[in-house]
Amino acid sequence: MEPTLELDAVRKTFGDFVAVDSVSFAVPKGSLFGLLGPNGAGKTTTIRMVMDILAPDRGEVRLFGRPRSRGDLRRIGYLPEERGLYRRMTVADQLVFLGELQGVPRREAGRRAEHWLERLELGAWAKAKVEALSKGMQQKIQIAGTLLHEPDLLILDEPFSGLDPINQGVLKEVLSELRGRGTTILFSTHIMEHAEKLCDRICLISGGRVVLEGELAALKRARGGNVYRLFADGSLDGLESVPGVTQVVRKGDGEARLLLGPEADPAAVLAALVDRTRVREYRSEEPDLETLFIQAVRDAS
Amino acid sequence: MRAETVRTIARREYLARVTTKGFWIATVTLPLLMAAMVFLPSLVLLKAKATHRMAVVDETGELGAALVEALAPEPGPRREARDLEALGERQTEEQTARFVVELVAPGEPEAQRAALDARVLAGEIDSWIRLGAGQLAGGKVEYRAASVSNFLTQKRLEGALSRVVSRARLEGAGLDAARVSELTRATELDTVRVSERGSRAEGGMAGFFLAYFLFFLLYMVVAIYGQQVLNGVLEEKTTRVVEVLLATVRPVELMLGKLAGIGLVGLTQLGIWLATAVALTAPGVVGAMAWLPEGKMPQVAPGVVVHFLLLFLLGYFFFATLYAAIGAASNNLQEAQQFAGVVVIFLVAPVLLMMPVINDPDSVLAVVVSLIPPFTPLLMMLRIAVKMPPAWQVALGYLLSGGFTLLLVWLCARIYRVGILMHGKKPSLAELWRWLRYA
Incomplete structure (x- = not known):
């Protein structure tokens, strides 16, 4: 099946700085796709190139199985990283305006705006001016604004940032719901937990390059063998020097994830660990995204 | 380009301004002042x-x-x-x-x-x-x-x-x-003004005051609404609304929608003002004012009003387009004002030329300066108010100024398109030139 969105060796430079370097990935129809990476990795630049706000220096963006056209952009709902609303407009007017720009008739746009405001628990604020609302509320309004024309593809740049845990929960529900109805969703985040439970596919970028891409479950399976969880009563300092351990990800008091090198013998590592600290638990596990990410970045460099 | 999109944007710009208290205060205050100028003296004199x-x-x-x-x-x-x-x-x-x-x-x-x-x-x-x-x-x-x-x-x-x-x-x-x-x-x-539409009695100073009034009214609205475009563009740029809009809208649609919407606000306000002026100076009303010597009041003829509105549109589009490009190229109001300072010269120069044109509206100087496109709206208005120029001069003025403004819209749209998403340092003139050529 044709992917809904496909990037082929896209590159963007600003002066001497290479922001995005030959990034390729495909977002299959109906998937919930996470574009992950640390701050400054090139996520926003990539998304802006998808939205035709920035022109790539090289490479191609394909939408809905063909080279991108202006008309196709109207089938996308887009939440930019920098939020922006008309501050002196009322919430309802603002949404209707955005809906109309996306080609929804005014009356219908009003009906849908009402629906989404209710769904995002903002029904009471429809007549309020945007400037009277908190940042989190404004963000939810802007998310509602991306949904009015029932887009086939939703592109959300850092949709969770600025939302409290309750609203993050509401947003996750909404995204799952939309995906259930067949909407393809791409969102970016630098917080791995947000992608962990939601995404079925991810693309990790770092320094403008793709370091890991594919189906999340498959990626975890492929890399699962090398990750061990360690609980210990003693100090966890200096474990990096244990032969076979390539990286230690501290998880909190007395807990760490150890990444072992491909050749390492887990039993030998355990023996070495016992010499250094009081091990309570040591077991193999599926890596979480954060671990995968750190591993991938390390492998890439 | 989709006309529907431009209309939606223009509608928002229009409603966002027309529904403010400030707009109506300004719109009502001027007619009240005009009415006060006409009626108050008679009230005072009635008492006397x-x-x-x-x-x-x-x-x-x-x-x-x-x-x-x-x-x-x-x-x-x-x-x-x-x-x-x-x-x-x-x-x-x-x-x-x-x-x-x-x-x-x-x-x-x-x-x-x-x-x-x-x-x-x-x-x-x-x-x-x-x-x-x-x-x-x-x-x-x-x-x-x-x-x-x-x-x-x-x-x-x-x-x-x-x-x-x-x-x-x-x-x-x-x-x-x-x-x-x-x-x-x-x-x-017994002063009689001679014009092509037939002579009518009018006070000697009346023609001057009318020309003066219309000139500065035009100056004021062009400057005010041009500034509104600048502020509007900057607001969209600094609040980053523009990035949401540009996901579905072309930059040129956004710019034209904004120009049209704000221009319509100006037309609305001017319509109300001029209708009041025409009504207050109509012969019937003037005749009813017993204290006013007949014919002493400058009459605002409907023909002059039509020219005024057309010249407003020309002047507005000329300056507002430049202001839109300036707003898009700047990062904040201070930066924008530096660029705008250059543009204001085109607005101030006609003020300096005002007296020579009023004194001799048919002199070579007056004809030439009123045909220079950036000056045409203000100076042609002045000439029309003082003494109707030959039709060919008026037509040529509209043609030159209109063509020049269209060219400017095209150029400014190119700067706008690049500038509106550009954040960071103030662009140099060389960069602006590159934006113009960037396809």
């Missing part, structure tokens, strides 16, 4: 039109009666009252109190002065004068009143006195009364 009671101590035995007659209201329609001393006095008569004169037989001067002063203070009479026996030989007349600031009343009294005295002198010199009346007939100026 109360009777002025004056006692006249007549020692001459003849001047008193003549003065009573001279101060009596002029019979017959105003325009036929030609034999007054001067136009100014005729106006004075129309605008001052009706005199009620009480002739008092002369008594012992000191006692009579005290008695009459007492009556003034008691409010029984407003003033009194003494016409001395030697009045015909010359000398001043003492005017005694509680208030001496009603200069229009005094001026009229003075005029009537001079006339009465000079007639008496002429009669004293042996001329008969009818001959005197004939000899003292006044001459007055």
Whole structure:
């Protein structure tokens, strides 16, 4: 099946700085796709190139199985990283305006705006001016604004940032719901937990390059063998020097994830660990995204 | 480009401005001021039109009666009252109190002065004068009143006195009364403005004031609405609304929608203002103002209004387009003002050229400067208001200025398109040039 969105060796430079370097990935129809990476990795630049706000220096963006056209952009709902609303407009007017720009008739746009405001628990604020609302509320309004024309593809740049845990929960529900109805969703985040439970596919970028891409479950399976969880009563300092351990990800008091090198013998590592600290638990596990990410970045460099 | 999208954007821009209190305050204030200028003087004068009671101590035995007659209201329609001393006095008569004169037989001067002063203070009479026996030989007349600031009343009294005295002198010199009346007939100026639509009576200064008023009104609205475009573009850029919009809208659609919406706000406001001006200066209304000498009020003709609105659109699009590009290229208001300072020169230059153009609207200088595209809206308006220029000049002005503005819209759209998403440092002129050429 044709992917809904496909990037082929896209590159963007600003002066001497290479922001995005030959990034390729495909977002299959109906998937919930996470574009992950640390701050400054090139996520926003990539998304802006998808939205035709920035022109790539090289490479191609394909939408809905063909080279991108202006008309196709109207089938996308887009939440930019920098939020922006008309501050002196009322919430309802603002949404209707955005809906109309996306080609929804005014009356219908009003009906849908009402629906989404209710769904995002903002029904009471429809007549309020945007400037009277908190940042989190404004963000939810802007998310509602991306949904009015029932887009086939939703592109959300850092949709969770600025939302409290309750609203993050509401947003996750909404995204799952939309995906259930067949909407393809791409969102970016630098917080791995947000992608962990939601995404079925991810693309990790770092320094403008793709370091890991594919189906999340498959990626975890492929890399699962090398990750061990360690609980210990003693100090966890200096474990990096244990032969076979390539990286230690501290998880909190007395807990760490150890990444072992491909050749390492887990039993030998355990023996070495016992010499250094009081091990309570040591077991193999599926890596979480954060671990995968750190591993991938390390492998890439 | 989708007309529907441009319309949606224009509609938002329009409603966002027309629904503010500030817009309506500004829109209503100017007509109120105009109405105040027309109606207030008549209200003030109505009050002054109360009777002025004056006692006249007549020692001459003849001047008193003549003065009573001279101060009596002029019979017959105003325009036929030609034999007054001067136009100014005729106006004075129309605008001052009706005199009620009480002739008092002369008594012992000191006692009579005290008695009459007492009556003034008691409010029984407003003033009194003494016409001395030697009045015909010359000398001043003492005017005694509680208030001496009603200069229009005094001026009229003075005029009537001079006339009465000079007639008496002429009669004293042996001329008969009818001959005197004939000899003292006044001459007055009747100003008539000649235009191609036929001549009509108008005050000498009226044409100047109308031209002045329309010129600065146009200057003001072009500057204000141009600035609104600048602010609007900057607001969208700094609040980053523009990134949401540009996901579905082309930059040129956004720019044109904004220009159209804000331009319509300007047209709405001007429509209300000019309709008020036309209504207030219509002959019917002016005629109803008894105090206003007919034809003294500059009339705002509907034809001039049409030119005004068209020239507003030309001037607005010229400046607003430049301001849109400036707003898009700048990161904040301070930066934008630096660029805007350059553009304002095009707006200020016509102000400097205003006096020469008013004085001689058909001079080579006036014709040439009014055909320079950036100056056309303001200076052609000035010329039209003063004296309708030849049709070919007006047409050429519209053509040149319109074509130039279209070219400017095209150029500015290119700068706008790049600048609106560019954040960071202020672009240099070289960069702006590159944006122009960037396809």
